[in-house]
Amino acid sequence: xxxxxxxxxxxxxxxxxxxxxxxxxxxxxxxxxxxxxxxxxxxxxxxxxxxxxxxxxxxxxxxxxxxxxxxxxxxxxxxxxxxxxxxxxxxxxxxxxxxxxxxxxxxxxxxxxxxxxxxxxxxxxxxxxxxxxxxxxxxxxxxxxxxxxxxxxxxxxxxxxxxxxxxxxxxxxxxxxxxxxxxxxxxxxxxxxxxxxxxxxxxxxxxxxxxxxxxxxxxxxxxxxxxxxxxxxxxxxxxxxxxxxxxxxxxxxxxxxxxxxxxxxxxxxxxxxxxxxxxxxxxxxxxxxxxxxxxxxxxxxxxxxxxxxxxxxxxxxxxxxxxxxxxxxxxxxxxxxxxxxxxxxxxxxxxxx
Amino acid sequence: xxxxxxxxxxxxxxxxxxxxxxxxxxxxxxxxxxxxxxxxxxxxxxxxxxxxxxxxxxxxxxxxxxxxxxxxxxxxxxxxxxxxxxxxxxxxxxxxxxxxxxxxxxxxxxxxxxxxxxxxxxxxxxxxxxxxxxxxxxxxxxxxxxxxxxxxxxxxxxxxxxxxxxxxxxxxxxxxxxxxxxxxxxxxxxxxxxxxxxxxxxxxxxxxxxxxxxxxxxxxxxxxxxxxxxxxxxxxxxxxxxxxxxxxxxxxxxxxxxxxxxxxxxxxxxxxxxxxxxxxxxxxxxxxxxxxxxxxxxxxxxxxxxxxxxxxxxxxxxxxxxxxxxxxxxxxxxxxxxxxxxxxxxxxxxxxxxxxxxxxxxxxxxxxxxxxxxxxxxxxxxxxxxxxxxxxxxxxxxxxxxxxxxxxxx
Numbered sequence: 001x002x003x004x005x006x007x008x009x010x011x012x013x014x015x016x017x018x019x020x021x022x023x024x025x026x027x028x029x030x031x032x033x034x035x036x037x038x039x040x041x042x043x044x045x046x047x048x049x050x051x052x053x054x055x056x057x058x059x060x061x062x063x064x065x066x067x068x069x070x071x072x073x074x075x076x077x078x079x080x081x082x083x084x085x086x087x088x089x090x091x092x093x094x095x096x097x098x099x100x101x102x103x104x105x106x107x108x109x110x111x112x113x114x115x116x117x118x119x120x121x122x123x124x125x126x127x128x129x130x131x132x133x134x135x136x137x138x139x140x141x142x143x144x145x146x147x148x149x150x151x152x153x154x155x156x157x158x159x160x161x162x163x164x165x166x167x168x169x170x171x172x173x174x175x176x177x178x179x180x181x182x183x184x185x186x187x188x189x190x191x192x193x194x195x196x197x198x199x200x201x202x203x204x205x206x207x208x209x210x211x212x213x214x215x216x217x218x219x220x221x222x223x224x225x226x227x228x229x230x231x232x233x234x235x236x237x238x239x240x241x242x243x244x245x246x247x248x249x250x251x252x253x254x255x256x257x258x259x260x261x262x263x264x265x266x267x268x269x270x271x272x273x274x275x276x277x278x279x280x281x282x283x284x285x286x287x288x289x290x291x292x293x294x295x296x297x298x299x300x301x302x303x304x305x306x307x308x309x310x311x312x313x314x315x316x317x318x319x320x321x322x323x324x325x326x327x328x329x330x331x332x333x334x335x336x337x338x339x340x341x342x343x344x345x346x347x348x349x350x351x352x353x
Numbered sequence: 354x355x356x357x358x359x360x361x362x363x364x365x366x367x368x369x370x371x372x373x374x375x376x377x378x379x380x381x382x383x384x385x386x387x388x389x390x391x392x393x394x395x396x397x398x399x400x401x402x403x404x405x406x407x408x409x410x411x412x413x414x415x416x417x418x419x420x421x422x423x424x425x426x427x428x429x430x431x432x433x434x435x436x437x438x439x440x441x442x443x444x445x446x447x448x449x450x451x452x453x454x455x456x457x458x459x460x461x462x463x464x465x466x467x468x469x470x471x472x473x474x475x476x477x478x479x480x481x482x483x484x485x486x487x488x489x490x491x492x493x494x495x496x497x498x499x500x501x502x503x504x505x506x507x508x509x510x511x512x513x514x515x516x517x518x519x520x521x522x523x524x525x526x527x528x529x530x531x532x533x534x535x536x537x538x539x540x541x542x543x544x545x546x547x548x549x550x551x552x553x554x555x556x557x558x559x560x561x562x563x564x565x566x567x568x569x570x571x572x573x574x575x576x577x578x579x580x581x582x583x584x585x586x587x588x589x590x591x592x593x594x595x596x597x598x599x600x601x602x603x604x605x606x607x608x609x610x611x612x613x614x615x616x617x618x619x620x621x622x623x624x625x626x627x628x629x630x631x632x633x634x635x636x637x638x639x640x641x642x643x644x645x646x647x648x649x650x651x652x653x654x655x656x657x658x659x660x661x662x663x664x665x666x667x668x669x670x671x672x673x674x675x676x677x678x679x680x681x682x683x684x685x686x687x688x689x690x691x692x693x694x695x696x697x698x699x700x701x702x703x704x705x706x707x708x709x710x711x712x713x714x715x716x717x718x719x720x721x722x723x724x725x726x727x728x729x730x731x732x733x734x735x736x737x738x739x740x741x742x743x744x745x746x747x748x749x750x751x752x753x754x755x756x757x758x759x760x761x762x763x
Contacts, residue, residue, distance in 0.1 A: 172752070179400045182415045185407040193407070223386060224410035248404040250751045273669065347750070349535050349743040350383065 023109075023312055026052035026084040028077050028099060029091035030061045031180040033113060038088050041304040043068055047312035051084045060180065081106045086136075086315060088308075089113060092183035093191045097122035100137070104129040109136040111311045111321075115200040116328035118191035119336050123329035130325060138311045138321035139328030141204045142303040145310075147291040148274040152258070152267050153209050160280060161260025164210055167242030168259075171202055171269050172252030185226065193226030194248045196335050202244060202256070202269065203232075204331040209258070212237045212330075218338035219345040229345060232338060273298035354581050354730040356573055362580035363389045366470075369427055370395050371418060371459065372437030374402040376536040377475060377529075380568045381435055381575060382406040389576075396427040396438070405536070418455035421462070428462040428469070433579050437475045441538070444648055445501045452505035456512060463522045471579050472517075472524040476510040478564075478590060478720060479503035480528060483712045490721040491528075491588050498709060510588065517586035525584040527574055530592035530720055531602075534568035534740060535747035544606045545753045548614045551704040556714035558617040559600025564592035564720050567740035570733045577729040589725040594733050596719045605737065609745045609754055616703065620715050627705050 025048045027034050042048050052072040055061035065073045072083060077099055080087060086109040089100055097117040100110045104126070116139045117123045130137035143149055155161060183189040184197060195203075195218075207213065215235045220227035232244040245252060257266045263280035279286040290298070297306050307322075314321040368385060372378040373395035385391050386409035393411040396418065397403040403413065416423030418438045428434060436459050440448030456474070463472050480503065481489065482496030495511070497504045510526050517524035533540040547553050574591040578584045603615050618626075645651045655661060706714065725731035735743070748754045 174401075176399065176401050182397075182400050182403075182413055184400060185403055185413050187410075193404070222408050225406075225408045226404075228404045228408055248401070252752060348746040350387075 022047055022049035023086050023315055024049055024051035024084045026054060026072075026077075026080050026087040026108075028054040028080075028087050028089045028103075029095075029113075030055040030057070030064050031090060032178050034088070034090045035064055035180075036178075037300065037304045038090055038308075039064060039068055041301070041308050042088070044305060045308050045312070047316075048086070048308060052080055054080065057180070077103065080108060085109060086111070086311070088140075090140075092181060092189045093196065094118060094183075094189045097126055100126050101129045104133050104135045104137060107133050107135050109138075109311070109315045111138040111140055111307070112328075113140040114204075114328070115191065115196050115335070116325070116332055118196075118332075120329055120333040123325060123332050127325035127329065136311065136314045136321055137325040138307075138314060139323045139325065140307060141201065141323045141328060141331075142300070142307045143201050143205055144208060144323055145297045145303045145306040146274065147297050148267055148276055149205055149209075151276065151291045152205075152256075152265060155265055155278065156209050156258070156260075160263065160278075161258065161265060162262030164236075164238060164240040164258060164260045166240055166259045167206065167210065167256065169202055169206065169242070169256040169269070170245045170252040171198065171254050172245070172247030172250040173198070173254070173270060174249060174251055187222075187226050190226055192335070192339060193220070193222060193228055193230070194246045195220065195227060195230045195232075195338060197248075198270075199230060199232075199244075199246045200331050200335060202246065203334050204328075206234070206242075206244070206256070207330045207334065208327075210236055210238070210240060213334060216334065216337055216341070217343070218341055219343040221345040221347060222342075223344075227345075230338075231345060234334075272300060354577055356576060356730075359576040359580040360389045363391050363433070363576065365390065366432040367392045367430055368394065369431040369434045370437060371424075371427070371435070371455075372439060372475070373397060373406055374399065375437060375439075375441075376534070376538060376541075376568060377532060377571055377575075378435065378437035379405050379536060380534070381437065381572050382409060382411065384569070384572050384576070386411065394427060394431065396424070418451055418458060421458045424455075424458040425462040425465070428459070428466050430468060431466065432468060432470045434459065434463060434469065434472045435475070435575055435579070436472060439475075439502070439506070441502075448501050449505045452502070452509050453512075456509040460512060460516050460522055460524075463524070464516065470523060471585075472513070472522055473575050473579050474510065474513040474524055474526045475575070476513075476526050476528045476588065477503065477506050478528050478530045478592065480507040480510055483709060484716060484718040486717040488719045488721055491590055491724055500709070514586060514588060523585055525578045525581075525586070526588040527571070527578060528588055528590050529571045529574075530564035530566050530590070532568055532571055533565050534744050535751075537568055540565065541744055541748075542753070544603070545610065545748060547704060548603070548606055548610055548612060550701065552614050552616045552699075552701050553603065553704050554623055554706055554714075555600055555603060555615045555617045556620050556623055556706070556711055559598055559603060559615065559714075560717075561599050561713075561715045562596035562717045562719065563599055563602055564596050565602055565737060565740070566592045566733060567735035567743070570731075570735055573734070574725060574729065574731045577731055581729050583728040587724075587728065589729060589731070590720050590722055591725055591731065592720045592722055592733070593737070594722070596717070597737060599714055601737070605741045609741065609748065611755060614701070620711050623706055623711050624708055626703070627707060627711075630705050 025042055027038055030053055042050050050068050050070045053061040053065050053070050054074050054077045056075050058075050061073045087103050089112040093115055096112050100112045103110050213234055214237045217233040220230040228248040230246045235241050254269050255266050264283055266277045268274040273290050275290055277288045297303050310322045368391050370378050370382055373382050374397055385393055395411055396414050398417055414427040438455055440451030463469050480495045481493050482498045495507050513524050513526055516522040531540045571591055607613055
């Protein structure tokens with residue numbers, strides 16, 4: 001991220017916008033992602049100060065408030081008005097839009113966890129609420145801060161691979177995330193399964209790297225509940241065609257391969273300090289390694305910190321955040337289209353008896 | 354009683370499945386949701402483990418089987434309970450508690466539920482201990498073997514039968530043999546893992562007998578038992594129609610993996626090797642760490658120390674292939690020979706078996722399933738060939754098998 005402490009044109013040092021006061025911030029929703037990532041990141045931040053915790057499970061919020069010395073705990077986010085300038089929303093997915101909109105209308109800046117919302121209509125309402133109140137709306141797609149993924153975008157934007165012809169992304173994780181709530185098991189609260197859960201990260205990256213999409217075919221294994229496995233076949237406006245495979249019950253290759261007329265790029269997904277492999281010159285020259293300085297964001301911890309720093313700078317300097325509402329909306333629109341055109345995924349061993 | 358009758362009899366029922374995130378409980382949920390018109394409730398402890406069954410519109414009760422209040426809430430207004438939960442993680446005491454206290458909680462809640470039509474308790478063939486050669490049926494004596502799992506399952510099963518016979522709980526006990534198929538940990542996932550990482554002993558050339566039963570046949574038996582009036586207070590062996598030799602069983606898995614990792618060995622030789630390995634003395638540090646790491650709580654806490662973090666940072670500097678080799682060597686006490694590596698298996702560590710397991714692999718017991726056939730209408734329908742084909746399809750999809758040539762990107 002660019003530093004905000006640039007010198008002024010007259011040579012006098014820039015005023016440090018953080019010297020007045022750190023941004024009083026609330027965390028709304030004190031589940032796993034908050035306690036593991038957001039709270040420690042805000043506690044580390046020099047730009048934000050933890051002012052309030054909100055959770056309907058009050059006991060949990062109070063326990064965390066004690067750990068992080070947070071002065072105010074409530075089970076009603078409406079009580080935040082007048083107390084905080086900014087809020088990080090880490091609620092179950094179906095609450096992202098309504099709570100974000102209410103806070104934005106009260107002039108509170110919002111960083112909303114992924115997925116931004118459950119539909120593009122909800123995204124539009126969130127964007128409109130931010131525009132009318134002037135509050136910042138940022139979306140928690142922290143993967144965009146990773147040095148390796150920004151490097152991929154640079155390679156593609158600068159045309160090193162030539163015209164992109166295809167891509168193949170596979171991400172499958174059997175993980176034991178210590179979730180506090182079981183909302184991920186319920187369609188009405190989660191909005192879907194693996195596609196909207198960690199699939200939103202991968203679709204966001206792909207669209208950010210490769211540009212807008214044209215058509216999509218989609219299949220998953222849900223039978224009235226939330227899908228654990230999903231397959232997306234995506235055609236992009238630039239003519240490239242590719243496949244995305246996502247799983248919560250299998251470990252997959254966990255890389256994205258992007259093929260262009262002049263070369264091929266593979267990047268590891270869902271690991272810290274992802275490794276890249278780049279083949280150019282008719283795929284005769286290859287380079288394998290990791291992205292280092294100056295864009296050194298390599299760990300989830302650093303990514304969350306960068307995301308918060310960017311959010312704070314957007315608030316203080318009145319510039320758009322790195323990942324704003326319009327950006328967050330892109331993957332949601334694609335996910336919405338996938339679910340609308342869903343076909344059942346065939347699992348050969350699931351024959352009935 | 355046929356399966357069609359069982360499905361019809363289950364129609365409209367409210368069903369609780371404990372252990373629904375496991376192999377058998379998970380498949381049971383899938384079959385109930387797709388074949389029967391029932392309302393399903395699952396008691397689950399871990400949300401991520403429940404992703405497989407969350408594909409269906411089922412009700413989740415989140416909590417631990419050791420929490421009597423949660424179990425009572427889970428059983429509330431249920432017509433049928435399938436009790437598949439068992440202790441497979443944590444300390445031995447914890448596993449025993451899940452099997453015993455967990456089952457007690459289910460029994461207590463079941464005895465208070467006046468609506469309950471049937472409790473199906475999933476037990477194991479291991480309650481008969483390491484059996485002698487020859488035919489065996491449910492009249493055979495139950496025997497402790499000294500293992501946490503079989504012994505606590507034996508105690509749990511006896512409590513269930515006691516409650517059933519005294520009229521407190523309408524229960525039936527099923528005793529599956531070696532269950533294999535998608536997600537089966539011991540007789541499928543572990544077999545794949547062992548055959549890709551080690552050399553696996555075939556005692557007496559794999560001449561001993563097993564009774565591999567495909568998970569769907571076990572689930573069918575559960576559906577039949579839940580709806581049959583003739584199984585109350587009874588225990589049923591649920592296995593294959595005919596015994597199979599271990600050689601046949603393991604060879605099929607080797608064929609799926611396209612690897613030869615079994616080593617035929619006489620029982621006496623295997624015992625000698627085992628005794629030899631026991632005589633080798635370990636150092637205090639390695640032994641202490643080994644004991645400490647067995648406990649997940651201690652493992653977690655050690656993993657969170659400054660030194661562990663430093664080690665992890667250091668490990669990140671080591672190139673990935675070398676790191677994998679090191680990890681595998683530390684875990685298994687020898688070099689790896691996993692997927693995508695050399696098909697030569699001679700440098701892999703030999704998997705040693707203790708005398709109990711040697712007897713287990715050596716015996717030639719035929720478990721009779723006549724009682725389940727007669728009273729429940731059970732019939733194993735999936736042959737070993739058909740079952741392994743389905744298992745192979747699942748394993749390939751699950752990335753447990755090498756990719757086929759037509760999918761180079763896997």
